[in-house]
Amino acid sequence: MQGMVETVDRLFVHARExxxxxxxxxRGARRGAAMQDLGVIADGAIAVRGGRVVAVGTTDSIAxxxxxxxxxxxxxxxxxxxxxxxxxxxxFAATREDEFHMRCAGADYMAIAAAGGGIxxxxxxxxxxxxxxxxxxxxxxxxxxxAAGTTTIEGxxxxxxxxxxxxxxxxxxxxARDSHPLDVxxxxxxxxxxxxEYRDRREAYVDLVIDEMLPAVVGLCEACxxxxxxxxxxxxxxxxxxxxAKAAGLRLRIHADEIRPMGGxxxxxxxxxxxxxxxxxxxxxxxRALAGSDTTxxxxxxxxxxxxKPKHAPARALIDAxxxxxxxxxxxxxxxxxxxxxxxxxxxCVLLHMGPAECxxxxxxxxxxxxxxxxDIGTLHPGKQADFVALDLPSHRGLGYVFGGxxxxxxxxxxxPVWPKPR
Amino acid sequence: MQGMVETVDRLFVHARExxxxxxxxxRGARRGAAMQDLGVIADGAIAVRGGRVVAVGTTDSIAxxxxxxxxxxxxxxxxxxxxxxxxxxxxFAATREDEFHMRCAGADYMAIAAAGGGIxxxxxxxxxxxxxxxxxxxxxxxxxxxAAGTTTIEGxxxxxxxxxxxxxxxxxxxxARDSHPLDVxxxxxxxxxxxxEYRDRREAYVDLVIDEMLPAVVGLCEACxxxxxxxxxxxxxxxxxxxxAKAAGLRLRIHADEIRPMGGxxxxxxxxxxxxxxxxxxxxxxxRALAGSDTTxxxxxxxxxxxxKPKHAPARALIDAxxxxxxxxxxxxxxxxxxxxxxxxxxxCVLLHMGPAECxxxxxxxxxxxxxxxxDIGTLHPGKQADFVALDLPSHRGLGYVFGGxxxxxxxxxxxPVWPKPR
Numbered sequence: 001m002q003g004m005v006e007t008v009d010r011l012f013v014h015a016r017e018x019x020x021x022x023x024x025x026x027r028g029a030r031r032g033a034a035m036q037d038l039g040v041i042a043d044g045a046i047a048v049r050g051g052r053v054v055a056v057g058t059t060d061s062i063a064x065x066x067x068x069x070x071x072x073x074x075x076x077x078x079x080x081x082x083x084x085x086x087x088x089x090x091x092f093a094a095t096r097e098d099e100f101h102m103r104c105a106g107a108d109y110m111a112i113a114a115a116g117g118g119i120x121x122x123x124x125x126x127x128x129x130x131x132x133x134x135x136x137x138x139x140x141x142x143x144x145x146x147a148a149g150t151t152t153i154e155g156x157x158x159x160x161x162x163x164x165x166x167x168x169x170x171x172x173x174x175x176a177r178d179s180h181p182l183d184v185x186x187x188x189x190x191x192x193x194x195x196x197e198y199r200d201r202r203e204a205y206v207d208l209v210i211d212e213m214l215p216a217v218v219g220l221c222e223a224c225x226x227x228x229x230x231x232x233x234x235x236x237x238x239x240x241x242x243x244x245a246k247a248a249g250l251r252l253r254i255h256a257d258e259i260r261p262m263g264g265x266x267x268x269x270x271x272x273x274x275x276x277x278x279x280x281x282x283x284x285x286x287x288r289a290l291a292g293s294d295t296t297x298x299x300x301x302x303x304x305x306x307x308x309k310p311k312h313a314p315a316r317a318l319i320d321a322x323x324x325x326x327x328x329x330x331x332x333x334x335x336x337x338x339x340x341x342x343x344x345x346x347x348x349c350v351l352l353h354m355g356p357a358e359c360x361x362x363x364x365x366x367x368x369x370x371x372x373x374x375x376d377i378g379t380l381h382p383g384k385q386a387d388f389v390a391l392d393l394p395s396h397r398g399l400g401y402v403f404g405g406x407x408x409x410x411x412x413x414x415x416x417p418v419w420p421k422p423r
Numbered sequence: 424m425q426g427m428v429e430t431v432d433r434l435f436v437h438a439r440e441x442x443x444x445x446x447x448x449x450r451g452a453r454r455g456a457a458m459q460d461l462g463v464i465a466d467g468a469i470a471v472r473g474g475r476v477v478a479v480g481t482t483d484s485i486a487x488x489x490x491x492x493x494x495x496x497x498x499x500x501x502x503x504x505x506x507x508x509x510x511x512x513x514x515f516a517a518t519r520e521d522e523f524h525m526r527c528a529g530a531d532y533m534a535i536a537a538a539g540g541g542i543x544x545x546x547x548x549x550x551x552x553x554x555x556x557x558x559x560x561x562x563x564x565x566x567x568x569x570a571a572g573t574t575t576i577e578g579x580x581x582x583x584x585x586x587x588x589x590x591x592x593x594x595x596x597x598x599a600r601d602s603h604p605l606d607v608x609x610x611x612x613x614x615x616x617x618x619x620e621y622r623d624r625r626e627a628y629v630d631l632v633i634d635e636m637l638p639a640v641v642g643l644c645e646a647c648x649x650x651x652x653x654x655x656x657x658x659x660x661x662x663x664x665x666x667x668a669k670a671a672g673l674r675l676r677i678h679a680d681e682i683r684p685m686g687g688x689x690x691x692x693x694x695x696x697x698x699x700x701x702x703x704x705x706x707x708x709x710x711r712a713l714a715g716s717d718t719t720x721x722x723x724x725x726x727x728x729x730x731x732k733p734k735h736a737p738a739r740a741l742i743d744a745x746x747x748x749x750x751x752x753x754x755x756x757x758x759x760x761x762x763x764x765x766x767x768x769x770x771x772c773v774l775l776h777m778g779p780a781e782c783x784x785x786x787x788x789x790x791x792x793x794x795x796x797x798x799d800i801g802t803l804h805p806g807k808q809a810d811f812v813a814l815d816l817p818s819h820r821g822l823g824y825v826f827g828g829x830x831x832x833x834x835x836x837x838x839x840p841v842w843p844k845p846r
Contacts, residue, residue, distance in 0.1 A: 095824070097779075097818065097820045097821045097824035097825075100772070100824040101778055101823070104776055104778075105776060144828070147828065148828055302827070305773065306773060308774075337824055337826060338825075338827030339827065340826075340828045343826065343827030349523070349524065350728065350729060350731055351731075353528060353529065355524055355527075355528060356520075356524050394520060395520065397520045397521060397524060398520045400520075401519075401523040402520075402761075403729070403760060403761045403766065404571075404752075404761030404763030404765075405570065405766070405828075405829045406828045
């Protein structure tokens, strides 16, 4: 007996492996052993309608039950949910390659700062740029994320460090988001560094962030972040800013325990932040706090690698303790100039000793959950956005193993192929 | 007064920077301070005829002096001589991602071997494959090199380890070379490992390599390589094989001082080898020997990174001593699965502390010289092959700084755009 055949917009068929991630729950961050459940379908297919997943299954079963006027052949590729990059700094005005080479040659932070490098060089450039210039560059950067197979990012301001320039940055980010297929969660990071003009009155800068910046940006972002680090924003300053942001209705993220330990992870948990990011220096207490919380540990191995640091985030301890772990690029012009989640996965395998399934979960559903988007993205469950990436890999275990180039064959956003750009 | 206008086949114009490398001599490996001379032309152009460079200069000057019916706009790109990858193992039959993940999880060499991994797993797969299967895979791999901006490689056999299977591998490599734009220098590596069937009679395997393999492969390759390493081929075995290869008219290369120091660099110099490759464990005497010789130190930072080794090749000591230094991918299915010279440059900057100009020289003219091809490739000097790559970089100093994706916009081989594949 022949069943009903349903008409959809598009069929994507013959993926060598379709990694749906729906063996486990389709929502929420996955922890520990649950990070092994990938829901892999051999010779997989996806039916899409209205930009959403209607069904996933073997090509045989999908071809039997669905029909579409547009059919895409994914032969030879491994298909994953689009990468979700939960920590990026995409709004800047100039690259910093000279500083990279100085650092590789052994120059320390002070020498780089003396030569005009560091975050404050990006601040000078952003302040000198117009909103339209920032917009144009941000649009090109968004193209780069799609090319790398990333379909959703979290993007921060933080190179303005004045009311006017933080607003300008978030407006450029918003306009880019509004005219680009990439989905973007916007984060205000006025507390990224203390600008030169406030170096001898740091509390006054904290006041500026709280009293003037926050009210000005509150309609331009979903979240607030603070660079909590000894010598930048201490624990109490970070707490003040984040509490004010929470009171203003923003979600919270924290740059925590990156260079020197300071209890940043514990602060993130105390405040109910969505994420504690970086964490090479997280304490055992911080690991326990994260494991007992809904705060996601967002690990950025590209940064510790690129900065030549000997110590990386303790991914195994975090996973084994039961913390929710995500991976992100930290894409920025200074400390990690990559947009490639596949490269970050290689670094996570080699430097953080994460396994292939853990890396896939940590670059899809877990960051989606940390951004509050797990109802819509992060798995290929029916009803979710049809965001996915087709990769040239021998199997899903080839992610990380294949390294250094761009394995992305095609990126699909809301059911539409968006990279390579349709001609 | 108007000069003569010469007609050529193609003009490539408006490169943001054209890195010709012709401030220094157009031939020969560059050492020490001479590695800084890049011959950078802002708004650069190249005139090409018969697959060769006719002239390089500013777009203004080239447009004044040359005319062509085909003109390519290189706006927004940095153009370098095509990368020359002087150490690859492109002829294999199966990827080894499971072994990669075992190693990242902490498994040692013995555990991986016990699980069927390591070089011998590639030997099993190559022996089971037909020559046509090897050819088809090798052709796809060659496409990957062009996509990464590499226009010439050295490619080794070494996963056959029998007369029949080494010949099969080199025949597949030769057929791939003959039907692909990539230029390939072929190297016989029968002494890559001792196959299982010779484990209790290693000298008999050395005899097999010398007495049977060498005569069988001598028309199928330009060079011979040996994996000189304690427990694999010792110094005397390596010397015997390489001397026999030299007597048979082959050029020499050596896997030297990778895992444990053994005087491999000194052996390379003693025998007049073109290259000593790997070198994390090279001794001070080995560095001095290389510096006083024409043997190029071919450094493979991708491998020491990918294997999670704490010690990398002493690039600074080698350069400072005056050795000729080149970079290569070591592309292979086990210890370094990347085809990307741009990624290798990032690793050379971060892990080997090489500077941007040194990295460019070490990935173009120096490997060309080590392969005996410096009369034809490695710089954009008039008369040389028009092999070049257009990269999406802010400046030539952006090579290394931009990492993790594929910055290649276009690869040109003998004056013809070969990647992206013309439609």
